[in-house]
Amino acid sequence: MGEDIGAYGGAYAVTRGFLDEFGPERIMDTPISESVIVGAGVGSALAGLRPIVELMTINFSLVAIDQIVNHAAKLRYMSDGQFSVPLVIRTVTGGGGQLAATHSQSFENWYASVPGLKVAVPATPYDALGLFRAAMKDDNPILFAEHSLLYGMRGEVPDEWYEIPFGQADIKRKGNDVTIVAYSRMTHVALQAAAMLEEKGRQAEVIDLRTLRPWDKETVLESVRKTNRVVVVEETWKTGGFSGEIASTIQEEAFDDLDGPVARVGGLDVPAPYNGTLEAAAIPNSERIIKALSDNYGI
């Protein structure tokens, strides 16, 4: 259930056709009431259903953050396992569409701090499908954050069934000279940076985290031990971003393998402006990744 998922076909057309195929008993258009969209999702999960709710964008999740963080994430724990919350919260994240400050944010890092939640941030159609199947089967509450600018992306998916477990990163490009860790749309920015590095004779290994909670620490560390250089790229504001968690973990556990400090590229610490040029300047791009690597590692 969610706002405009039925008759409207979904604000981002994700659920187009669902109402015809599955009927109004299962595809429920709600009022504009994020707290009860999530809260009722939690309640129906407690009572044994396996609901999928949509928050039109992660910006609006702030209205429901109490239900997500205080209820969905904690009811199993506080009830000593008597109840579970098998709830999937689908939402849309990210900026770059000139929607201005309150419609362009990415809060998946905040939710990734919360014990009891799982957080998925797929960057490709293949990953989105595989992770969503895993999410639907999972008995824990999951925030599934789809990037608004990736909906137009096309990609091959196999006919045979497959799933992708949470906590398993994907090496989108192998390389020996530098590790670029990214997620969601920044994975593609990282791949652009890797292409630019290749022209300079450097091979970058691009790791797409795919999920933030849990996140695949071992794949990242293994890569850093090989390349000795790493930059973490993230769209949300650099201050307090999840890249800090990743960078900190890398320096704690692979300090001796680093040729220099872990580099971080994140959103600039400003609200998203409406103007397109200003907006783009605040979002990480491949030039900033190149510069960060040059600053930290001289390459």
Next chain:
Amino acid sequence: MKLIREFERESERQYTRGNIKGFLHVYNGEEAIAVGAINTLRPDDYIVTHYRDHGQALARGMTSNEVMAELMGKATGCSRGKGGSMHLFSSDLNFMGGYAIVGGQLCIAAGIALAVQYRGDDQVVLCFFGDGAVNEGEFHEAMNLAAIWNLPVIFFCEHNLYGMGASSKETLVMWDSLHEMAAAYGMSRYEVDGNDILEVQALMQKINAEVRSGKGPAFVVARTYRLRGHSVADPADYRPEDEVDYWAGQDPIPRFRGWLTDEGIATVEDFEEIDASVEEEIVVAAEFGESSPWPESASLYDDVYTDRPTEGIPA
């Protein structure tokens, strides 16, 4: 009612002794609501409530032992010490939780009712909250959704005239005709003397039948009063003396006992027998709690997720 009253008195004593920590919100004075309403439910109906939840828990059938042990944070508590006073749960009894976020539980109750409706079942969901909660935005969201989707939920307001320390006369514009707020949602609405157990029971029987038959949600406002403060930490100095005195005279337990006596249904000896039995149960519960073991430290990580921690989460 007597059991709840004595349980709460004991829990206040235990809190003062330092055996119960955190917040303790006792139910003294409101027992007619929990007992009167919950008595009318089927075992498969659902209950959602607030953080002042010991009364509802005991009325539903959770044991004094498991609740007292939970308040003391012991491994024998109903949540093995993981929930505490404000978060009592029993999946066996469809007791879906005490909730500490004011008003949040109404949205959850709407969701449980949605599940009932989805299955084509006929359980009702009884959701308790206070007059303070009416001011939360989630009240509006839950009431509106329940109304528009015709959900089988009874929104039951324990109107004790106060939020925490703020008088509803000063914070809730409709405080004196609170049940009329449901008119804004086209919802069936009722007002009842929350300290009259028979009135509460009779009304709930009527409402249950209506809601069960698919008539949609209902809103009940039961006038009542906290005989104690908001929590053990609160001496409730903000309440006028004449108001406190008036409501002490409306105590549901002597009122019901008076009626039972007048009707010739019970005698002083019957009451003494009940009191003795309750006292014994409470003594046993206190001893059970005090002598129970603490949870093992490894249980800290139990039930964060349904599976054990996966990669990336500290084990």
